[in-house]
Structures are given as structure tokens and as C-alpha cells.
Amino acid sequence: MDSAEPAIVVPAILEEVRPAVLPRPVLVEHHRDFAWITNKICGIVEGPTPRWWWICFGVALFVASFTVAGLTYLVGVGVGVWGVRSPVNWGWAIVNFVFWIGIGHAGTLISAILCLLRQKWRTSINRAAEAMTIFAVVCAGIFPVFHVGRVWLAWYLFPLPNSNGIWPNFRSPLEWDVFAVSTYGTVSVLFWYVGMIPDLGVLRDRFFVAGKRLRAFLYGLFAMGWRGSNRHWSNYEMAYLILAGIATPLVLSVHTIVSFDFAVSLIPGWHTTIFPPYFVAGAIYSGFGMVLTLILPLRAVFKLEDLVTQYHIDNMCKITLATGSMVGYAYMMEFFIAWYGANPNEGFTFINRAFGPYAWAYFTMVTCNVIVPQFFWFKSVRRNTAFVWILSLLVNLGMWMERFVIICTSLTRDFLPSSWGYYSPTMVDIFTFFGTFGVFSTLFLLFIRFLPLMPMAEIKAVTPQADPHAGH
Amino acid sequence: MPENKYGLIAMFETPAEIVRAAEAVRDAGYKSWDVITPCPIHGMDRAMGVRRSLVPRFSLAGGILGLATGMTLIWWSGAWNFKLIVGGKPLFSPLFAFPVSYELTILFTAFATLLGLFLLCRLPRHYHAVMKQAHYQRAMDDRFFVVIEACDPLYDPAGTRDLLAQAGGREIAELEE
Numbered sequence: 001m002d003s004a005e006p007a008i009v010v011p012a013i014l015e016e017v018r019p020a021v022l023p024r025p026v027l028v029e030h031h032r033d034f035a036w037i038t039n040k041i042c043g044i045v046e047g048p049t050p051r052w053w054w055i056c057f058g059v060a061l062f063v064a065s066f067t068v069a070g071l072t073y074l075v076g077v078g079v080g081v082w083g084v085r086s087p088v089n090w091g092w093a094i095v096n097f098v099f100w101i102g103i104g105h106a107g108t109l110i111s112a113i114l115c116l117l118r119q120k121w122r123t124s125i126n127r128a129a130e131a132m133t134i135f136a137v138v139c140a141g142i143f144p145v146f147h148v149g150r151v152w153l154a155w156y157l158f159p160l161p162n163s164n165g166i167w168p169n170f171r172s173p174l175e176w177d178v179f180a181v182s183t184y185g186t187v188s189v190l191f192w193y194v195g196m197i198p199d200l201g202v203l204r205d206r207f208f209v210a211g212k213r214l215r216a217f218l219y220g221l222f223a224m225g226w227r228g229s230n231r232h233w234s235n236y237e238m239a240y241l242i243l244a245g246i247a248t249p250l251v252l253s254v255h256t257i258v259s260f261d262f263a264v265s266l267i268p269g270w271h272t273t274i275f276p277p278y279f280v281a282g283a284i285y286s287g288f289g290m291v292l293t294l295i296l297p298l299r300a301v302f303k304l305e306d307l308v309t310q311y312h313i314d315n316m317c318k319i320t321l322a323t324g325s326m327v328g329y330a331y332m333m334e335f336f337i338a339w340y341g342a343n344p345n346e347g348f349t350f351i352n353r354a355f356g357p358y359a360w361a362y363f364t365m366v367t368c369n370v371i372v373p374q375f376f377w378f379k380s381v382r383r384n385t386a387f388v389w390i391l392s393l394l395v396n397l398g399m400w401m402e403r404f405v406i407i408c409t410s411l412t413r414d415f416l417p418s419s420w421g422y423y424s425p426t427m428v429d430i431f432t433f434f435g436t437f438g439v440f441s442t443l444f445l446l447f448i449r450f451l452p453l454m455p456m457a458e459i460k461a462v463t464p465q466a467d468p469h470a471g472h
Numbered sequence: 473m474p475e476n477k478y479g480l481i482a483m484f485e486t487p488a489e490i491v492r493a494a495e496a497v498r499d500a501g502y503k504s505w506d507v508i509t510p511c512p513i514h515g516m517d518r519a520m521g522v523r524r525s526l527v528p529r530f531s532l533a534g535g536i537l538g539l540a541t542g543m544t545l546i547w548w549s550g551a552w553n554f555k556l557i558v559g560g561k562p563l564f565s566p567l568f569a570f571p572v573s574y575e576l577t578i579l580f581t582a583f584a585t586l587l588g589l590f591l592l593c594r595l596p597r598h599y600h601a602v603m604k605q606a607h608y609q610r611a612m613d614d615r616f617f618v619v620i621e622a623c624d625p626l627y628d629p630a631g632t633r634d635l636l637a638q639a640g641g642r643e644i645a646e647l648e649e
Contacts, residue, residue, distance in 0.1 A: 034510060034614030159549055167549035171558055176571040183575040187582045194586065198612070202510075205609035224596040227603060228611050230494075230507040230516050232593045237512050238525035239589040243582060246531075250578045257571055460511040468487040468515055 027121055027462050029306040034460050037307070041199075041452050042206055044302055049449060052301070057445050063438025070432030071146055079149045081428045088411040088423035093147035095403040096433050098258055099286070100140030100440075101181065102279070102399060104188070105251050106287020107133030111191060112247035115240075121315055123458040124307045128298065129291050130192040131451075135443040136290070137185040139436040144177065173260035180257040187250055191243045193222075198236070199452040201226035255283045262406065269349040269410035272337070278330040282399060285323035285369070289395030292316055296389045298448065307454060310383065317376040317388060320395065324373025327402075331370065345415060353409045357422055361405050368398020476649035478601035479505075479621040480632050482641025483610075487513050490616035493639035494519040497618060500635055504624035508602060508617040527588040534584020535577045542573025601647045619647070 028037070074081055084091040107129035114122035145154045157178045159167055168175045200223035207216035226232070259279035262270040295316075299308045338350040353362050372394045375381045382388060413420045425433075447453075460466055484490040487509075494507050498521045507520060516522075543566065550556065551563035561568075590596070602608065602619055611617050618641060620632050629646070636644050 038510075038613045159545060165554060166556075167554055169558060170546045170550060170572055171561065171568045173571075176575070179572045179575040183579040186579060190582050190586055194589070198511075202609075202612040205603075205612050209609050220598060224590070225598040225600065226595070227600050228508040228510060229593075229602075230509055230513070230520060231522060232595070233509065233512040234517050234522050235525045235527050235589050235592045238527040239585050242528060242531045242585045246578045246581050246585075250575075253571070253574060253578075457511040461513075466487055466511055466513060468491040468513055 024464075025121065025311050026309065027123070027311070028459065029309050031465075032306055032463075033465055034463075037459055037463075038202060038206075038456055040304070040307070041454050041456050042203060044448070044453055045203060045450060046206065046210070050301075053445060053449060057442065060438045060441035060445055064435055064442050065438070066431040067142070067435025067439055070428050070435060071142070073428055074146060074432070075151055081426060083423060083425045083429050085421075087414065087419050087421045088408055090147075090407060090411065091423055092404075092425045092429040092433055093143045094261075095400065095407055096436065097140050097143035097147075098279075098403045099400045100136045100143075100436065101184075101258055102255065102283030102286045102403075103290045103396075104133040104136035104140065104184070104287065105255055105280070105283040106291050107131070107136070108184075108188060108191075108247050108251040109284050109287065110291065111195070112244040112251065115244040116248060119315075120462040121312050123462050124304075124309075124312055124454055125291065125295055125316070126458070127192070127195060127455050128295060128448075128453055129287075130188060130195070131444065131447045132287075132290060132294060133188045134185065134192060135440050135447075136287075137181065137188060138443065139440050141181060141185065142436065142439075144181070173257055173264055176257045177261060180254045184250060184254045187243070187247055191247055194236075194239060194243060195455055195458070196451065197223055197226050198228070198457040199455060201228070202456060203452065252280055255280045267410045267414050268343070268345040269353070269406065272334070274330055274333060274337075278327070281323045281326035281330065282369075282402060285320060285327055285373070286396060286399035288316055288320045288323065289392045289399065292320070292388060292392035293396065294444065296385055296392070298453070300385070302453070304454075307459065313385065313388065314379075314382050317382045320392075321373045321376040324369055324395070328370035328373075331366065349410060349413070352413050353405060356409065356413065358405060358409050358412070361401050362409070365398050365401035365405050368394045369402060372398065477622045478647040478649045479619055479624075479627065480629075480636060480644060481602060481605050481617055481619045481647050482636040482639075482644045483605075483607065484616040484618065484641060487616065489640050490618070491515055491519045493618050493636070493641060496635065496639045497620065500626065502620055502624050502626050502632075504621040504627075506602075506619045506621075508611045508619060510612050510614060510616075513616075526592055527585060530588025530591075531581050531585045534587075535581040537584070538577035538580030539573050541580065542576040543569055545576075546572060601649055604647055605645065607643070 032040075082091065082093070084093070107126075110122050110129040111126045111133075114126075144157075145151060148154050148157075156162060157168060157175070168178075170176075200219050204216050204220035204223045207213075207219060256276040256279070259275035263272060263275040265271055292313075295308060296313075299305060335350050338346045341347075353359075372391050375387075375391060381391075408423050412423055482493075484493055490507060490509065491513065494516060497505055498519065507516060509516065546569040547564045555563055557563070602611070602617070605611070605617065607615065618636060618639070620627060620636070626632075633644055
């Protein structure tokens with residue numbers, strides 16, 4: 001037994017070793033101070049309406065009229081004006097519904113999930129993304145309401161007493177959808193509004209000082225008398241965190257319930273447990289595509305490069321890449337299980353998707369959802385804002401195609417060949433759908449004109465100037 | 473002069489200054505006072521001695537109410553009022569009732585959180601004495617303020633003013649009600 005312990009030799013280099021200091025990413029470039037941030041964002045609301053805004057608004061209203069016309073014609077003439085008929089009794093309407101709801105999910109991810117994950121870079125984009133969510137839910141909600149046929153009885157979807165004395169069927173995901181989408185729309189609006197209260201206070205005071213009493217009154221009404229008191233900020237931060245915390249399981253559950261619309265059926269290609277995570281990942285993917293489509297032009301037009309930096313764009317592209325890869329993986333798994341599961345109907349359905357009458361849609365979908373996001377691996381691509389914007393449009397196209405492929409290929413060719421058919425939309429279907437882009441654009445243009453595009457208080461809070469221990 | 477004084481207000485220019493000032497006012501023992509900032513400042517709650525917010529209690533109550541509402545609604549409509557056998561399945565099961573109840577839990581939690589926020593902040597309150605400060609709009613922009621109310625037992629026009637001045641406050645002014 002050794003009586004003396006061997007001496008521990010400490011290499012001299014250890015004295016010089018220090019933990020690495022990871023530089024925090026710069027979220028607002030050029031060391032802009034609070035006043036600059038306030039002036040930049042309020043300037044958009046306070047300034048005169050730019051001419052391009054009027055032109056875009058006019059075009060948006062015109063396109064939105066397609067939806068109004070299409071829906072009026074549908075209710076006036078009857079459900080036959082749509083392309084839905086046996087075997088595809090659920091056509092463009094349900095595709096459009098899932099498309100728009102999916103787009104909305106990215107807004108909630110950015111606001112709520114990135115908040116819980118303490119991703120400070122979310123502050124520049126979260127308000128515009130939440131607005132996108134709300135307007136997307138509005139566009140989405142049009143379709144389930146109008147696809148019921150007898151739209152004046154759509155209130156039967158809610159558990160309200162009716163003359164038949166009957167209640168909705170709570171075992172059905174279609175009924176769960178009613179609650180899920182309603183809750184999602186309401187909570188999104190509440191979260192968006194709570195986030196805006198301090199900024200409405202800023203605008204109220206700026207308009208008051210500038211002598212514009214009516215606008216000060218209107219903004220002040222909704223600002224609820226917010227005065228920046230820290231006792232209020234304490235409650236506010238807690239409420240914000242709680243709303244973020246409940247919005248997270250909400251967004252995951254909403255698209256899961258939407259996926260159950262299909263998954264609980266027996267149709268090959270639909271009846272699969274992969275749908276909930278697959279739909280949620282796809283929704284986030286398509287939503288980020290739309291966020292990029294909206295934010296990049298706004299950044300260029302309003303010169304917001306210091307607030308929406310390359311770091312922000314990089315992160316959005318990376319999330320698009322990650323979720324797009326998940327969607328690609330899901331496609332591979334579906335094919336694998338169709339082969340491995342030895343269910344002849346399932347196997348046929350997937351061969352049919354790739355090589356049947358809708359092969360054109362299938363290959364568009366695969367190109368846009370699997371290949372396009374892979375471009376975002378490359379920094380040179382992410383730095384080319386125009387190219388990123390074009391890719392974001394392809395992301396949206398691909399995700400619409402995905403819902404179309406899922407719904408139509410499974411319905412047009414299911415179990416019995418004698419039931420097979422081919423689905424084509426009618427002009428009414430097409431106009432109604434493209435019109436919803438006009439509805440969305442109209443609402444979004446109104447938002448950027450009248451409301452603060454970015455959360456000033458949150459952006460200020462993540463700048464180094466807000467850190468009381470700076471320099472210590 | 474018999475005006476009703478609300479209290480004293482002082483302006484500060486950086487977050488570090490306002491945190492130190494808040495600590496000074498807290499340590500001096502004032503209770504009816506506040507700090508006004510354009511954005512939440514890290515560590516300010518501790519510097520002021522503000523306790524954890526009570527909003528979560530409202531949220532929890534809302535959530536429980538939402539879950540109960542969902543389950544009760546589905547049980548009552550399907551297993552009591554109009555018993556309809558669908559697919560040979562039980563009239564009520566917490567499993568099929570779960571999605572709708574889950575959504576209502578979230579919905580009611582959101583409303584209760586908002587209600588709690590407004591009640592605890594005593595909002596809406598569109599007028600408040602602090603808004604009379606000459607540069608109040610900078611409170612929402614890039615300046616920080618400490619407000620000490622006249623109704624505080626330790627309030628003394630001269631002594632409180634000195635405290636604020638020593639803490640680095642600028643433009644120390646009396647606010648009217």
C-alpha cells in the first residue's frame with residue numbers, strides 16, 4: 001500500500017484555459033437605440049399611405065371579390081356548381097381548408113413555441129406572423145362553413161339547442177374541428193392583442209403629442225390605459241408566458257385534429273397513424289413558407305434590414321429546411337409501410353399516387369416539398385433574398401399539392417375499381433380559392449397600414465441597451 | 473395651494489440607473505410607488521420587491537372550468553338529454569370527450585388569463601396621473617421613470633425628492649391628481 005499519493009501533475013496550460021465566450025447573435029444591427037426602433041415602426045403607421053399600398057389594396061380587394069362572388073353563386077345556385085361528386089365528395093374545399101389552417105400554424109409556432117424555447121430572434125417577426133395566422137384562420141374557416149351545403153344550418157355544428165332537439169356528434173373529428181379551429185382563432189386573436197397592448201399605448205401617446213386626437217382616442221381605446229408600469233409588466237409577462245404555454249399544445253392539437261378528419265376513416269392512404277405528426281410538420285413547413293413570402297418584401301419596402309437581419313432569415317430558412325425534411329421523411333415512411341405492411345390496397349394507393357392519373361400533382365409535390373427546402377443548406381442561397389422568396393412560393397405550392405394529392409388520389413381510387421373516377425375543380429372552385437388570397441392580402445395590408453408591424457417593446461427588451469447589467 | 477398631489481416623478485436614462493434607483497426606493501421602505509419603463513427590464517421585479525404575479529391562479533381556474541364544461545356538455549348532451557347510440561359505442565367516454573374538452577380548457581384558460589391580467593392591473597384605466605408628466609410619451613419610448621405616490625406613509629415632499637435626486641433622477645416633478 002502506497003503511503004504517499006502520487007502527485008497530480010497539473011499542466012501549465014490549464015491556467016490559461018477559460019470557458020469560451022459565445023458571442024450573442026446581434027438581433028438589431030447597427031446598435032440602434034430605443035428611439036430609433038420606436039420611430040421606425042411607428043413611422044409606418046403614422047406616415048402617409050404609400051402609393052404602392054393603394055395599388056396592392058385595390059388588387060387585393062378585386063381578387064377577394066372572386067371569393068364573394070363564388071360563395072354567393074354557390075349558395076344561390078346549389079352545391080352542384082363545385083366539382084365535388086362521387087367518388088370525390090371532398091374536393092378543393094377541404095384541401096383549401098387544410099392549406100390555410102396549416103399556414104396559420106407557423107405564426108403560432110413563432111409566437112408561442114419560440115417564446116417558450118427562449119429564441120429571442122422571434123421578436124422581429126412574431127407580430128406579422130401572428131397576424132398571418134389570424135387572417136389564415138379566417139380564410140380557412142370559410143371552407144368548412146360553406147362546404148356543408150345548407151350554409152344557413154351551419155350553426156348546427158355548435159351544441160346549441162335546435163328544433164330537432166339533437167346535439168352534434170362529439171365522437172367525430174369533424175366536430176372536434178369546430179372546437180379546435182374556433183379555439184385556435186380566438187386564442188390567436190387574444191395572444192396577438194395582448195402582445196399589442198403596450199405598442200398601442202406608444203402609438204396613442206405619439207398621436208396625442210402630435211395633436212391627432214381622434215387617432216389617439218382610437219388607439220388609446222384598445223390600449224386599455226397601458227402606462228408602462230412595472231407592476232403591470234410583471235403581470236403582463238406572466239400572462240404572455242401562459243398564453244404562449246397554452247398556445248403551444250393548442251397548435252399541435254389543432255392540426256392533429258384536422259389530420260384525424262382523414263386518419264379515422266378506412267380509406268387507404270388516409271387510415272394511418274403517421275398523419276398527426278406528418279400534418280403538423282407539414283403545417284409548420286407551409287407556414288414558414290408563407291412567413292418568408294410576407295416578411296421578405298416588407299423588409300425590402302420598409303427598409304427593415306436592421307430589425308429583420310440575415311440571422312433572422314437564416315433561422316427561418318433553417319426551420320423550413322428542418323420541417324421540409326421531416327415531411328420528406330414522412331413520404332418515405334409512407335411508401336415503406338405501404339410496401340412492408342403487405343396491405344394490397346395501401347400498396348396500390350401509393351403506386352397510384354406516383355404513377356396514376358395524378359402523377360403530375362405528386363411530382364410537383366415531391367419537388368417542392370423535398371427538393372426545394374434542401375437548397376437552404378447553403379449559406380449562399382440563404383443570403384440571396386430574392387431566391388429565398390421564390391423558393392418560399394414553391395413551398396406554398398408544394399404544400400397545397402400535398403393536401404390535394406392526399407385527398408384526391410385516395411378518394412378517386414379506393415377499394416372497388418367500379419367506384420373509381422377523376423376529380424376536376426370547376427371554375428367556381430378555382431375562383432373561390434384564389435379569391436381567398438385576396439381576402440388574406442386585404443386583411444394583411446390593413447394590418448400593416450394601421451397596426452404596429454413589430455412588437456416594439458419586445459424588440460427593445462432583447463437589445464443589449466435594455467440589459468441593466470451591461471458592461472458588468 | 474389645495475391641489476391634490478398625486479406624488480413625485482423622476483426620469484432616468486438607462487436601465488442600469490433605473491434598477492439602482494428602484495433598489496434605493498425599495499430599501500428606503502416605500503410601498504406605494506412604481507417604475508415606468510418602455511419594455512420589461514430584467515431584474516426589475518426583484519429590484520422593486522414585487523412578488524410573483526397572481527395571473528396563473530386565474531389561468532388555472534379557467535382551465536379547470538374549461539375541462540369541466542367540456543366533459544359536462546358532452547356527457548349531458550349525449551348520455552342524458554338525447555341518448556343516441558352511435559356505432560354501438562358507449563353513450564359517454566372520457567376518451568372521445570377529450571379533444572373537445574382539451575380545446576375548451578385552452579380557450580377558457582386564455583380568457584381567464586386575459587381577465588386576470590386586466591383585473592390585477594386594474595385596466596382599462598385610460599387616465600392616470602403619470603400621464604401628465606411633461607415628457608410622458610418618452611416613458612413609452614426610451615426613458616424610465618420612478619413614481620412615488622403622496623399617499624405613501626413615508627412620503628415627504630423634500631425627503632422623497634432628495635432620495636430620487638441622489639438616485640440619479642432628472643426632471644423631478646410633482647404630479648397632480
